Amino acid sequence: xxxxxxxxxxxxEQVFLKFQVFLPNFVAMLIILLTGIFFAWLVKLILQKFLxxxxxxxxxxxxxxxxxxxxxxxxxxxxxxxxxxxxxLLVIVTVMIxxxxxxxxxxxKLIVSFFEYLPRVFTAVLILFTGYVLSGFISRAMLIAMxxxxxxxxxxxxxxxxxxxxxxxxAMSMEQLQIAPGIVLAAFSILFGGIVAALSIxxxxxxxDAARRVIEKESTENPKKSNKDNIEHI
Amino acid sequence: MNTVTLRSExxxxxxxxxQTDIVVGIPSFNNAKTIAHxxxxxxxxxxxxxxxxxxxxxxxxxxSKDGTKEIVESSTGPDFNSILLNHRVExxxxxxxxxxxxxxxxxxxxxxxxxxxxxxxRACVVVDADLRSxxxxxxxxxxxxxxxxxxxxxxxxxxxxxFDGTIxxxxxxxxxxxxxxxxxxxxxxxxxxFSGKLAGFFLSKDVWDTExxxxxxxxWMTTTAIANSFKVAQSFLGAxxxxxxxxxxxLSDMLYQVVSAxxxxxxxxxxxxxxxxxxxxxxxxxxxxxxxxEHIPVTTSRMLENFRDGLFNLGDIWQTILxxxxxxxxxxxxxLKNEDFVFGVNLWxxxxxxxxxxxxxxxxxxxxxxxxxxxxxxxxxxxFINRARDMTAIEAEAEIEKLCMEFEQxxxxxVMHWENK
Numbered sequence: 001x002x003x004x005x006x007x008x009x010x011x012x013e014q015v016f017l018k019f020q021v022f023l024p025n026f027v028a029m030l031i032i033l034l035t036g037i038f039f040a041w042l043v044k045l046i047l048q049k050f051l052x053x054x055x056x057x058x059x060x061x062x063x064x065x066x067x068x069x070x071x072x073x074x075x076x077x078x079x080x081x082x083x084x085x086x087x088x089l090l091v092i093v094t095v096m097i098x099x100x101x102x103x104x105x106x107x108x109k110l111i112v113s114f115f116e117y118l119p120r121v122f123t124a125v126l127i128l129f130t131g132y133v134l135s136g137f138i139s140r141a142m143l144i145a146m147x148x149x150x151x152x153x154x155x156x157x158x159x160x161x162x163x164x165x166x167x168x169x170x171a172m173s174m175e176q177l178q179i180a181p182g183i184v185l186a187a188f189s190i191l192f193g194g195i196v197a198a199l200s201i202x203x204x205x206x207x208x209d210a211a212r213r214v215i216e217k218e219s220t221e222n223p224k225k226s227n228k229d230n231i232e233h234i
Numbered sequence: 235m236n237t238v239t240l241r242s243e244x245x246x247x248x249x250x251x252x253q254t255d256i257v258v259g260i261p262s263f264n265n266a267k268t269i270a271h272x273x274x275x276x277x278x279x280x281x282x283x284x285x286x287x288x289x290x291x292x293x294x295x296x297x298s299k300d301g302t303k304e305i306v307e308s309s310t311g312p313d314f315n316s317i318l319l320n321h322r323v324e325x326x327x328x329x330x331x332x333x334x335x336x337x338x339x340x341x342x343x344x345x346x347x348x349x350x351x352x353x354x355x356r357a358c359v360v361v362d363a364d365l366r367s368x369x370x371x372x373x374x375x376x377x378x379x380x381x382x383x384x385x386x387x388x389x390x391x392x393x394x395x396x397f398d399g400t401i402x403x404x405x406x407x408x409x410x411x412x413x414x415x416x417x418x419x420x421x422x423x424x425x426x427x428f429s430g431k432l433a434g435f436f437l438s439k440d441v442w443d444t445e446x447x448x449x450x451x452x453x454w455m456t457t458t459a460i461a462n463s464f465k466v467a468q469s470f471l472g473a474x475x476x477x478x479x480x481x482x483x484x485l486s487d488m489l490y491q492v493v494s495a496x497x498x499x500x501x502x503x504x505x506x507x508x509x510x511x512x513x514x515x516x517x518x519x520x521x522x523x524x525x526x527x528e529h530i531p532v533t534t535s536r537m538l539e540n541f542r543d544g545l546f547n548l549g550d551i552w553q554t555i556l557x558x559x560x561x562x563x564x565x566x567x568x569x570l571k572n573e574d575f576v577f578g579v580n581l582w583x584x585x586x587x588x589x590x591x592x593x594x595x596x597x598x599x600x601x602x603x604x605x606x607x608x609x610x611x612x613x614x615x616x617x618f619i620n621r622a623r624d625m626t627a628i629e630a631e632a633e634i635e636k637l638c639m640e641f642e643q644x645x646x647x648x649v650m651h652w653e654n655k
Contacts, residue, residue, distance in 0.1 A: 062596075062598070144548065144606050148486040148540075155546065233399070233400050
C-alpha cells in the first residue's frame with residue numbers, strides 16, 4: 001500500500017518540483033511580456049507624435065510612399081502605419097525575449113536563430129527603402145533632363161529605368177534575406193538579361209522600321225527641338 | 235567675417251595704394267578677346283569724368299588660360315588727346331589677380347568688395363569682362379549717382395531687343411518688383427555701381443560658401459540693397475552687347491541658376507516682402523534713347539513643341555505643383571493650335587507663385603523643381619513672341635508692364651499660401 005502511495009506521490013512531487021521551477025520563469029515571462037508591450041505602446045505613441053511634428057505624412061505623400069501604401073490596401077496615415085509597424089516589431093522582439101526566460105533548449109535555439117536573422121531583415125528593409133527613394137529621385141531627374149532636352153519618350157524611358165532599378169534592389173534585398181539566393185540571382189539575371197535582349201531584338205529585328213523611325217525622329221528632331229535659339233534668355 | 239586670401243604681392247600693391255576714391259571691378263574668366271576694350275573704356279571714363287579722383291581697376295580672374303590677366307596688366311591706356319578734353323590728374327592703378335575660393339562670379343566679386351573696403355573706396359563699379367558695347371559714359375552713369383547724389387546702389391538700364399532677356403522680363407523683373415516694391419528694370423544686369431558702405435555690407439554677409447559665390451550674385455546684390463533699405467537708383471547705359479555666354483550652359487541650367495537664387499532670397503527676406511504692397515519707380519539717371527538693334531529671327535513652333543512634350547512627360551509633376559485647376563488650364567493650352575496659343579498673364583503669374591510656394595514647401599528637390607519649369611517658360615516665351623512680333627519696343631514694354639501689374643495684384647495669393655506652410 002505504501003509502495004503504491006509512493007508510486008503515485010513521487011510523480012506528483014516531480015510535477016510539483018518542475019512546476020516550482022517553471023512558475024518563477026513563467027511569472028518572469030509575463031512581466032517581461034507586459035513591460036515590453038507597454039514599452040512598445042509608449043514608443044509607438046512617441047514616434048507617432050514625432051512623425052506628426054516633422055510632417056512625415058506630407059513628406060511621404062511627396063515621395064510617393066502614401067500611394068504605394070494605398071496600392072497595398074493600407075489606408076492608415078503613413079505616420080500611424082509606421083508607428084503600428086514599430087509597435088508590432090517590438091512586440092515580436094518582446095515575445096521572443098520573454099519566451100527565452102522559460103529556459104527551454106528548443107525554444108532558446110529558435111530565439112537565437114531569430115535574433116541572428118533580425119539584422120538581415122533590417123538590412124533588407126533598409127535596402128528596399130533607400131532603393132525606393134533613390135530610384136524615384138534618379139528616374140525623376142532623368143525624366144526632367146530628357147523632357148527638357150526634347151525627348152518625346154522621356155516618360156517611358158524614365159519609368160523603364162525605375163522598374164529596372166527596383167528589380168535590382170528587390171534582388172539585392174532578397175539575397176540579403178537569403179531567400180533562395182541562387183534562384184533569385186538566376187531569376188534576376190534571366191529577367192534583366194531578357195529585358196535587354198527583348199529590347200535589342202524588338203529594335204534590331206522585329207521592329208526594325210519602328211526603331212529606324214524612333215532613332216531618326218530623335219536624332220533629326222533633337223537639334224531642332226533643343227532649347228538653343230537666337231534669343232538671349234537672361 | 236572671414237577675409238579673402240590674397241597673394242602677398244596683391245596685398246603689397248593694396249598697401250602701396252593705401253586709399254582710393256573709386257574701385258572698378260572686372261570679374262573675368264577667359265575673356266582675352268574683349269577685356270582690353272573694357273579696360274580702355276573704363277580708363278577713358280575715369281579720365282573723362284573723374285580726372286581728379288583716385289581710382290583703381292581690379293581684375294578678379296577665375297584662373298583664365300588665355301592670358302586675360304596679362305592683357306589687363308599690359309594693356310595701354312586710351313589716347314587721351316584724341317578722346318578727352320583734359321588729362322587725368324591722378325593716375326589709375328591696376329591690380330590683376332586670381333581670386334581664391336569657390337569658382338564663380340560671386341567669389342570674384344567678394345575679392346573686389348574686400349579690396350574696396352581695404353582702400354576705403356567711396357564708390358565702386360563692377361562691369362562684365364565680355365562687354366563689347368561698354369563706353370566711357372558707363373562710368374559716369376554708374377559712379378555719379380553714388381558720389382554726387384548719395385545713392386548706395388545703381389542698377390543698369392539697357393536698350394534691349396524686345397525678344398531678349400525673356401527670363402528677366404517674365405520672371406525676375408515682375409517677381410522682384412512685386413516682392414520688394416522697387417521697379418528696377420534689370421535686376422540681373424551684371425553691371426552695377428554702389429557705395430563703399432554697401433560694399434562693406436555685402437562683405438559682411440555670410441554667403442560666400444553658398445551658391446551666391448558661384449552664381450546668382452547679381453540678383454543677390456540687387457535684392458540685398460533693396461531689402462536692407464539702401465538708396466537705390468538705375469542709370470541708362472544704352473545697348474548691352476557682349477560675347478555669347480557659355481555654350482555648354484543650357485536653358486534649364488540658366489533657369490535653375492537664376493530662379494533658385496531668386497527663391498532662396500524669398501526665404502531669407504520673407505519678413506521684408508510679406509507685408510509690402512504695390513511698387514514704386516526708382517530714380518533713373520541718363521538720357522534714354524532708342525538703339526538700332528539687329529533683327530532676331532525666332533521660331534516659336536519648336537518652343538511650343540517643347541511645351542507640349544513637357545506637358546506629356548512632366549504633367550504629373552506640374553499637377554502636384556500647380557494643383558488641378560491651373561493644371562487643367564495648362565492642359566487646355568496644350569491642345570491649342572500654334573496660332574491660337576496664348577499663355578495668359580494671370581495663369582503665368584500663378585505658375586510662378588505656385589513654383590515659389592512649392593520651393594518654400596520643399597515639394598521636390600530644388601534643382602528638379604525649377605528645371606521642370608523650363609517647358610512652361612518656353613510656352614510663355616513663345617506666347618509673348620507671337621503676341622509682340624508686330625509690336626514696337628514701347629508696345630512690347632507695355633505688355634511686360636501688364637504682366638508686372640498682374641503679379642502685384644495677385645501678391646495676396648502668394649502671401650496667403652506662403653504663410654500656410
